[in-house]
Amino acid sequence: MFGNKKSNDRVLINMAEKQQRYEALVHVYHKELYRFAYWLCNDPTIADDLVQETFLRAWRSLDSLLDQKAAKPWLLTILRRENARRFERKQFDYSDVDNDTLVDQTSHSLDTAMEQTVIQRQISLLADDYKEPLLLQVVMGCTGDEIADILNLNKNTVMTRLFRAKNQLKEALSRDDEQLKGASK
Amino acid sequence: MDELEFRRRTIAQPNELDKELQEFANSSADRQQFLNESKAFDKQLDDALDITVPDNLAERIILNTSLKEKARTDELEQKDNVVSTRSWFKFDRVHLALAASFVIAVSAFMFSEEQSINQTAGEHALAHVYHEIYALNKTQQISIQTVNEKLALLGGHISDLPGKVTYVNFCDFQGEKGIHLVFESDFGPMTVFIVPSDNQIFEIGSDDFNDSRYAGHINRGKQADTVLIASLGSPVDMYNERISGAIRWL
Numbered sequence: 001m002f003g004n005k006k007s008n009d010r011v012l013i014n015m016a017e018k019q020q021r022y023e024a025l026v027h028v029y030h031k032e033l034y035r036f037a038y039w040l041c042n043d044p045t046i047a048d049d050l051v052q053e054t055f056l057r058a059w060r061s062l063d064s065l066l067d068q069k070a071a072k073p074w075l076l077t078i079l080r081r082e083n084a085r086r087f088e089r090k091q092f093d094y095s096d097v098d099n100d101t102l103v104d105q106t107s108h109s110l111d112t113a114m115e116q117t118v119i120q121r122q123i124s125l126l127a128d129d130y131k132e133p134l135l136l137q138v139v140m141g142c143t144g145d146e147i148a149d150i151l152n153l154n155k156n157t158v159m160t161r162l163f164r165a166k167n168q169l170k171e172a173l174s175r176d177d178e179q180l181k182g183a184s185k
Numbered sequence: 186m187d188e189l190e191f192r193r194r195t196i197a198q199p200n201e202l203d204k205e206l207q208e209f210a211n212s213s214a215d216r217q218q219f220l221n222e223s224k225a226f227d228k229q230l231d232d233a234l235d236i237t238v239p240d241n242l243a244e245r246i247i248l249n250t251s252l253k254e255k256a257r258t259d260e261l262e263q264k265d266n267v268v269s270t271r272s273w274f275k276f277d278r279v280h281l282a283l284a285a286s287f288v289i290a291v292s293a294f295m296f297s298e299e300q301s302i303n304q305t306a307g308e309h310a311l312a313h314v315y316h317e318i319y320a321l322n323k324t325q326q327i328s329i330q331t332v333n334e335k336l337a338l339l340g341g342h343i344s345d346l347p348g349k350v351t352y353v354n355f356c357d358f359q360g361e362k363g364i365h366l367v368f369e370s371d372f373g374p375m376t377v378f379i380v381p382s383d384n385q386i387f388e389i390g391s392d393d394f395n396d397s398r399y400a401g402h403i404n405r406g407k408q409a410d411t412v413l414i415a416s417l418g419s420p421v422d423m424y425n426e427r428i429s430g431a432i433r434w435l
Contacts, residue, residue, distance in 0.1 A: 012319035026246050031238045039234055048239065055246045056253055119233035137198070138230045144198055162197035166226065 022059055029075055030055070035139045036076070040083060040132070042124050050086075054079040073150050076140065080132075080150070115173075122172045130165035133158050191216060199223035244334060248355040248362070255357055306387035306403050307394025310412045313358065313365070314376055314399060320367050321374045323351040335364055339381055339409065340435045347427055348375070361386050363409075372419035376401075377428060378412040387412065393421075408434040 030051060037047035037054075057078050058065075065074055123131060132151060136142040142150065147158045186209050194206055199220060202210065210216045314321075327350045333342055335353055339362070351374065352367035363380030380386055387410045392403050401414035402421045411429050413421050 012322065016319050016323065022250070023247055026243050030243045030246055034238045034242060035234060035236060038236060044239070048242070051242070052246055052249050056250050059250045059254060115229075116233040119230060123230075123234070134230075135234075138227060139234055144201055159194065159197045163193050166196050166230075169230070170226070 018062060022062055025058065025062075025071055025075075026055055029072065032072075032140050033075060033079060036135055037079060037083070039123060039135050039139065041086075046086070050079055050082055053082050057082070072140065072142070073146055076136070076142075076150050118173060118176045119169065122169050125172075126165055126168065130161050130168065133161045134165040137162060192219065195220050195223045196226075199227055241334075241338065244338065244355075251355060252357050252362075305390025305394070306410075306412070307390050307401060309359070309387065310378060310401055310403070310414060311394070311396055311399060313356065313378065314414050317356070317365065320352040320354070320365065321376070323367065325351060327351060327353050332364075332366065336379065336432075338362075339364065339379065341379065341409065341432050342435070343432045345431050346377075347424060358386050360384070370415060370419065370424060373416050375419070375421075375424065376412075376414040378410075378414075379432070380410050380412070382406060382408060382410050386410065404429045406434075 033054060034047055034051050037050040038044060041047060041050070054075060058075060065071060123134070126134065133147050133153075136147045136150060137144075144155055144158050144162075147153075147162075148155045151158070153161075186205060191206065191209055195202070195210070202220075210220045329343065329345065329350065332346075332350055332353050335355060336343055338355075346366075346368045348368040348370045350366060350368045352365070354365050356363055356365040356378075358378065358380045361380055361384050363378055363386075366377040366379070367374050368377070369375075382405065387403050387405065390403075392405075394401050394403075395417055398417055399414050400417045400419065400421055401412060402425050404411045404413075404425055406429065409432075411432065413424055413428060415421050415424075
């Protein structure tokens with residue numbers, strides 16, 4: 001029993017270290033992950049839940065994260081799995097994207113604000129196959145290789161999907177642009 | 186590399202060009218411009234998606250994890266205790282006595298919810314100190330800002346503490362969310378619990394309490410109870426007024 005003192009201390013130190021590692025992880029990645037989740041499901045409450053659940057699971061398997069550099073793809077994998085689980089559990093009845101929550105709070109001008117709203121709407125309309133690689137690149141700052149790993153696709157497919165996603169957005173934006181111009185005439 | 190391929194790859198990944206693509210872009214002003222436009226478009230998308238993240242999200246994540254984990258480990262330990270008590274039964278008396286005392290010590294804390302009627306505030310506070318004993322071994326300084334970020338969620342603010350803060354965390358006090366804080370007093374690490382008094386968690390028992398190792402004092406406040414615990418013999422009273430006085434409530 002007395003020989004256990006040392007190992008008990010060790011356990012306590014390890015726990016404290018784990019807690020520190022964990023809190024660092026939360027602070028570094030929670031914002032990006034929240035944004036990613038938000039645009040993935042278009043709902044602030046679900047996004048909040050997804051990020052909470054992701055970090056809870058991350059804590060439980062933190063020991064399996066050996067390389068701190070792999071933290072981002074690791075967290076994203078957990079979050080995507082949680083999101084998929086949501087659909088297994090229950091098919092949510094989506095309300096349409098709520099414009100109130102989409103308006104950028106730091107908008108510079110009416111034009112920019114309108115343009116941003118258009119972009120937001122168009123992104124939410126993209127098929128998941130296109131939306132996910134795009135969000136990973138733009139919101140999470142992932143490289144093509146990382147996206148390929150996370151989505152389990154090859155690099156060329158990722159490239160093609162990014163290209164198509166952006167092309168679709170560009171087309172939609174120029175369409176909206178013309179409509180706006182037409183309306184103001 | 187042809188023009189079409191260049192455009193495809195530039196639109197797809199303008200910030201990730203390989204050497205070949207970069208050289209190809211550099212070789213013509215038009216391509217250079219196309220590259221710049223593609224980068225600008227990505228930036229435009231990024232700006233459009235840059236929504237505000239809810240306040241205190243990080244704090245809520247950490248709190249949520251610690252509460253859920255505590256509930257889970259409590260449950261696991263409870264099961265473990267039953268199993269280990271049985272298997273230790275075959276060993277000598279010392280082991281049996283140890284097992285028994287361990288079960289009692291742990292269950293005093295675990296079943297605190299059910300036993301809260303009988304458990305005094307002092308017992309509860311001491312059990313909590315023992316449960317998170319590692320909190321007393323920390324040395325790294327935590328800023329008063331960090332303390333206040335957490336305290337703000339309970340509606341409080343602390344101006345100063347008479348020593349370096351080395352631990353601060355949200356904790357569950359019989360279902361009531363409170364703050365568990367440790368600072369370095371002149372007499373060694375001192376634990377402070379700040380728990381909203383809505384549910385009268387620390388209602389029963391006297392203001393002063395102690396066991397063979399620690400002594401403490403409960404300051405029952407209007408918004409929150411503040412509990413101080415330090416090694417036996419430390420002048421806890423001396424700190425009591427200073428700490429309670431330093432906390433302001435909104």
